[in-house]
Structure formats: C-alpha cells, structure tokens
Amino acid sequence: MNLRRFFLIAVPYLWLGALFLVPFVIVLKIALSDIALSIPPYTPQLDLSAGWEGVRSFFADLDFENFTFLTTDDLYWKAYLSSLQIALISTFVTLLVGYPMAYGMARAASEWRPTLLMLVILPFWTSFLIRIYAWMGILSNEGLLNQFLLWTGLISEPLTILNTNLAVYIGIVYAYLPFMILPIYAALEKMDDSLLEAAEDLGCSRVTAFWLVTIPLSKSGIIAGCFLVFIPAIGEFVIPSLLGGSGTLMIGKVLWEEFFSNRDWPVASAVAIILLLILIIPIILFQRNEQKQREAEG
Amino acid sequence: MKRFSWFNATTLTLGFAFLYLPMVILVIYSFNESKLVTVWAGFSTKWYGELLRNQEFLDAAWVTLRVAVFSSTIATILGTMAATVLVRSGRFMGRTLFSGMIYAPLVMPEVITGLSLLLLFIGIGLDRGVFTIVLAHTTFSMCYVSVVVSSRLSSFDRSLEEAALDLGCSPFAAFRLVTLPIIAPAVISGWLLAFTLSLDDLVIASFTTGPSATTLPIKIFSAVRLGVSPEINALSTLMIAIVTVGVITTSLITKRASVAQQRDEQAAARAT
Numbered sequence: 001m002n003l004r005r006f007f008l009i010a011v012p013y014l015w016l017g018a019l020f021l022v023p024f025v026i027v028l029k030i031a032l033s034d035i036a037l038s039i040p041p042y043t044p045q046l047d048l049s050a051g052w053e054g055v056r057s058f059f060a061d062l063d064f065e066n067f068t069f070l071t072t073d074d075l076y077w078k079a080y081l082s083s084l085q086i087a088l089i090s091t092f093v094t095l096l097v098g099y100p101m102a103y104g105m106a107r108a109a110s111e112w113r114p115t116l117l118m119l120v121i122l123p124f125w126t127s128f129l130i131r132i133y134a135w136m137g138i139l140s141n142e143g144l145l146n147q148f149l150l151w152t153g154l155i156s157e158p159l160t161i162l163n164t165n166l167a168v169y170i171g172i173v174y175a176y177l178p179f180m181i182l183p184i185y186a187a188l189e190k191m192d193d194s195l196l197e198a199a200e201d202l203g204c205s206r207v208t209a210f211w212l213v214t215i216p217l218s219k220s221g222i223i224a225g226c227f228l229v230f231i232p233a234i235g236e237f238v239i240p241s242l243l244g245g246s247g248t249l250m251i252g253k254v255l256w257e258e259f260f261s262n263r264d265w266p267v268a269s270a271v272a273i274i275l276l277l278i279l280i281i282p283i284i285l286f287q288r289n290e291q292k293q294r295e296a297e298g
Numbered sequence: 299m300k301r302f303s304w305f306n307a308t309t310l311t312l313g314f315a316f317l318y319l320p321m322v323i324l325v326i327y328s329f330n331e332s333k334l335v336t337v338w339a340g341f342s343t344k345w346y347g348e349l350l351r352n353q354e355f356l357d358a359a360w361v362t363l364r365v366a367v368f369s370s371t372i373a374t375i376l377g378t379m380a381a382t383v384l385v386r387s388g389r390f391m392g393r394t395l396f397s398g399m400i401y402a403p404l405v406m407p408e409v410i411t412g413l414s415l416l417l418l419f420i421g422i423g424l425d426r427g428v429f430t431i432v433l434a435h436t437t438f439s440m441c442y443v444s445v446v447v448s449s450r451l452s453s454f455d456r457s458l459e460e461a462a463l464d465l466g467c468s469p470f471a472a473f474r475l476v477t478l479p480i481i482a483p484a485v486i487s488g489w490l491l492a493f494t495l496s497l498d499d500l501v502i503a504s505f506t507t508g509p510s511a512t513t514l515p516i517k518i519f520s521a522v523r524l525g526v527s528p529e530i531n532a533l534s535t536l537m538i539a540i541v542t543v544g545v546i547t548t549s550l551i552t553k554r555a556s557v558a559q560q561r562d563e564q565a566a567a568r569a570t
Contacts (some may be wrong), residue, residue, distance in 0.1 A: 005387065008379055008387070009383050009390060009396075011376065012377075012396075012440070012444075014400040015376055015436075019433060020399050020402070020403060022418060023414030023418040027413065027417055040421075063323075095471055100309040101313040101383055103306065103309075104305075104306035104307070104313070106305075107306050108306070108310070116310070118546075118549060119317070120317075122542065123543050125494050127497070127538075128500075129522075130324070130518070130537060131321065133324075133518070133526075133530065134319055134320035134321055134324040135326065136525070137323065137324065138320060140526070144323060170514070174316070174320070177313075177317065226564055231405050233411055235407025235410065237408065237501050238500060238501070238519075252407060252409045255409045255410075256501075269413065272410045272414070275409075278408070283405050
C-alpha cells in the first residue's frame with residue numbers, strides 16, 4: 001500500500017473514529033455509570049494512576065441500574081411509545097399528502113418538472129427552525145387559522161391547536177413532506193406509461209390500473225420516503241418543543257430535559273442508547289431497500 | 299403519453315400552498331407595524347431596523363457565519379477524501395466500519411449526536427465554544443458531502459484520469475487537473491449543503507457550545523420559546539430571502555456547468 005492511499009484513507013477514518021465512534025463508547029460507558037454530585041456529574045471515573053486495580057474497580061462499578069430505572073419509571077416507556085405513535089401516524093399522513101403531489105409532478109408536462117422539483121427542494125434549504133416557527137403564528141388561539149375559521153363562521157370559539165399533539169403532527173408532516181415526495185417522484189418518473197395503457201387495454205379501469213400497476217412500481221419510493229420521515233421523526237426535538245404542549249411526550253424532548261434541566265447524564269445516556277436500539281431496525285430495513293434499488297438499477 | 303388531469307392540478311396547487319403559505323404569511327407579517335403579531339396594523343419596516351440595532355443578534359449571526367464557513371470547508375475536504383476512498387480504494391481493513399461511519403450520522407437523531415459529542419469534549423477537557431461547534435458540524439456534514447460527491451464520482455469515466463497518468467501526470471496532479479474539475483459541481487453542492495446544515499443546526503450546536511458562543515438558531519430558539527415576535531419574523535424573512543436567491547442562482551449555475559461538462563466529456567470520449 002502506498003503512502004498516498006494510506007493518507008487518503010487514514011485522515012477521514014481517524015476523524016470519524018475520534019468524533020463519531022469514540023463518543024458512542026463514552027455514551028455507553030456513562031449510561032452504565034451512576035449519577036454523582038461532582039464535575040463531571042457521574043461515577044465511577046476511570047483512574048489510570050491506580051494502574052490495573054483502577055481499571056478493574058472501574059469496570060466493577062458499571063451496572064445496568066439506569067436501564068432498570070428506565071423500565072420502572074413509566075415516564076420513559078410512555079415517551080418511547082408516544083414517539084413511536086406520533087412518528088407512525090405522521091409518516092402515514094405525510095404519505096397521504098405526499099403521494100398525490102409526487103404523482104401530479106410526475107404527470108406534469110416535462111418542461112414544468114424541473115421547476116416543480118425545485119419548489120419541493122427549496123423549503124429543504126430554508127431553516128427548519130424558521131419553518132416550524134412559522135406555524136406558531138398560524139396555529140395559536142388568536143392565530144390566522146382561527147381568525148379565518150371564525151370569519152367563515154365554521155366555528156364560534158377559537159380552537160386550541162398550538163401546544164397539542166395535533167400541532168406536532170402538522171409540524172412533522174409539513175417539515176418532512178419533501179423527504180416523502182422526492183423518492184416517490186423519482187420512482188414514478190421512471191415508470192413506463194405504456195404499462196398503464198396495456199393494463200387498460202386488458203380491461204382494467206383507471207383506478208384498478210393505478211392500484212395494480214402504479215402503486216407496486218412506486219413501492220421502493222414509498223418505502224424510502226416513509227423511512228426518511230419516520231426515522232428522524234422519532235428523535236425529533238424542535239417540533240415537539242415549539243408546537244407541542246406539556247402533554248406532548250417525545251423521547252428527544254425527554255433526553256434534552258434529562259440532560260439540560262435535571263443534569264442527569266447517566267439517565268440521558270441510557271435514554272439515548274435505547275433510542276438507538278429502537279432505530280436500528282428501521283435503519284437496517286431502509287439500507288436494505290436502498291441496496292435492492294441500487295441492484296435493480298445497476 | 300402522460301395524463302395530467304384537473305385532479306393532479308388541484309393536488310399540486312393545494313400541496314404547494316401548504317408548503318409555501320406559512321412562509322409567505324411569515325414574510326408578510328414581518329412588515330406589520332403592530333407589536334401584536336396576529337393583528338395587521340399597516341406596513342412598516344421598523345422591525346428590520348430593530349433587528350439591525352440588536353447587537354446580540356448581530357453577534358450570533360457572526361458566530362454562525364464563521365462556524366458555517368469553517369465547518370463546511372473542512373467537511374468538503376474530508377468528505378471528498380472519504381468519497382474517493384468509498385468509490386476508488388477497493389478493499390482495505392475496516393472498510394465496512396468506514397462506510398458505516400459515513401452513513402450512520404445521516405440517520406442519527408441529532409440529540410444523540412449532540413449528547414455524545416458533548417460527553418467527548420467534556421471527557422477530554424476541551425473548552426466549549428466556536429471551535430467545538432466547528433468540530434461537531436464538520437463531523438456530520440462531511441458525511442453528507444461524501445454521499446453527494448461519491449454519487450458523482452461513481453458515474454465518472456476513470457479512463458480520463460488514467461490517460462492523464464499515462465501522459466506523465468503525478469496522481470495528485472491528475473486529480474487536480476482532471477478529476478476535480480469534473481466532480482466540481484458535486485463538490486460545490488456538497489459545500490453548500492454543509493454550509494446550510496451548519497447555519498440551520500440548533501440541537502447539535504446547543505449541546506456542543508459553551509457560554510462564549512451563541513449561534514443564531516440558539517438565539518432564535520430561546521426567543522421563540524416565549525412566543526411569536528415581529529423581530530424574529532423580520533430575521534426569518536431575511537434568511538428566507540438569502541436562501542431563495544442562493545438556491546436559484548446556484549441551480550442555474552450548476553445546470554449550465556453540467557451541460558457544458560457533459561458536452562466536454564462526450565467530446566473527450568469521442569476523441570479517445
């Protein structure tokens with residue numbers, strides 16, 4: 001192996017090792033530690049000056065106490081469950097909103113498509129925080145949505161939407177909609193229209209042809225889109241803390257509060273480890289789907 | 299034959315209204331005279347004036363800009379190197395771990411990335427501030443850069459580079475004179491992506507910063523937690539305007555560049 005190749009591999013490798021892999025080992029280690037009134041606020045500390053004895057007693061003091069604690073306090077498993085529920089429901093709604101849009105884009109005249117694509121991508125470049133913030137003014141009790149609904153006479157009392165789970169659903173669907181549209185559009189755009197014509201010639205109605213031809217052919221796009229929404233939605237912090245209320249339980253928010261408000265680093269680390277374990281399954285499924293798609297194309 | 303019906307036109311109109319109305323409303327209300335953000339009291343640009351006189355926001359903007367420039371530049375260099383390794387280096391020890399470390403940060407919840415980096419910085423006793431945010435942002439954005447660049451690299455005709463080597467270029471010169479100009483659009487969009495990700499990041503910056511450095515998203519977040527404010531509307535409008543102009547210009551430039559490039563590549567392929 002020549003020096004140049006070694007250098008090329010070593011630099012990004014070491015960077016990621018030091019700033020991505022090592023931090024995870026530290027999180028795992030602190031998750032097994034106990035909270036303590038010291039700086040940093042956990043025990044045991046690895047004491048290398050005591051030699052081998054120090055390393056031995058360090059490992060002897062690590063335990064799964066924090067994980068046991070997470071199972072006994074129902075705040076945590078409720079937060080995990082409600083994160084899963086919120087992520088699932090909002091992924092489904094995003095699919096319902098995103099699919100027709102992707103379909104419409106794929107059916108639009110080809111000179112329009114780059115512009116439509118750009119319109120979908122543009123919000124992605126705009127600050128996430130600002131896009132969520134924009135909804136605060138719309139959904140509040142005196143907000144524009146309520147003003148509009150009162151003006152039309154549909155309601156006589158303002159609806160409470162901000163600081164409820166409904167606002168969180170709206171926020172997630174809004175923020176992650178481009179992630180759903182893009183892969184579905186990519187799948188639909190490649191579709192050969194003669195297949196649909198063939199199905200109709202063979203006696204399918206347009207609706208059946210859609211269900212039997214279009215949907216299966218866009219399956220990989222649907223799967224990719226759903227994972228791209230579901231995975232980040234579970235660990236979401238900004239949306240529940242700005243749009244959600246005190247009753248909105250999401251694990252990203254719990255982790256944040258455990259760390260910054262309670263300063264309980266060991267429990268925050270344990271919460272992070274469990275969240276990762278929950279996410280590993282969808283991440284692996286997502287990777288498989290991507291790989292299958294690449295193989296199908298290549 | 300593509301069928302485009304009224305149904306499609308309606309869903310697209312409604313869908314894009316959903317995507318854009320909130321931002322349009324935000325922009326309109328940034329010009330509202332009234333302090334009450336939901337009541338329209340006439341046109342005014344006074345909140346922009348307030349914003350420019352607010353030293354805290356200006357300081358935060360300066361910190362954010364510095365972090366974004368440094369982290370996206372380092373991330374582009376590291377990410378391009380990583381992409382070259384992924385596409386070109388074949389098998390080497392720990393390749394699976396390497397590609398795992400490239401893809402994992404893309405799907406990692408920000409709270410976990412932030413928490414783990416903070417615990418590292420505390421563990422090694424690093425003072426937290428601009429420097430630690432740059433380290434954190436570089437780490438996750440280099441992964442995005444390497445994904446963008448490697449997709450361009452893998453579609454690139456390697457014989458062009460081999461020709462340069464045969465004609466006596468050193469490997470580095472071949473990379474600089476042949477490969478780099480060809481992958482340049484991907485490298486540039488990688489840099490832009492890293493830059494926006496850094497500008498945008500709230501969670502990781504909150505974890506990895508210290509009292510000395512407050513970025514704009516941290517400042518905005520602590521302000522909007524208390525509710526909607528016209529000053530933040532003005533700030534958001536400025537940011538939306540910058541992004542819109544930036545995205546449209548770069549997409550026009552890269553489109554032109556990629557058309558020209560395809561032509562060159564085809565000409566070169568014919569010549570060989």
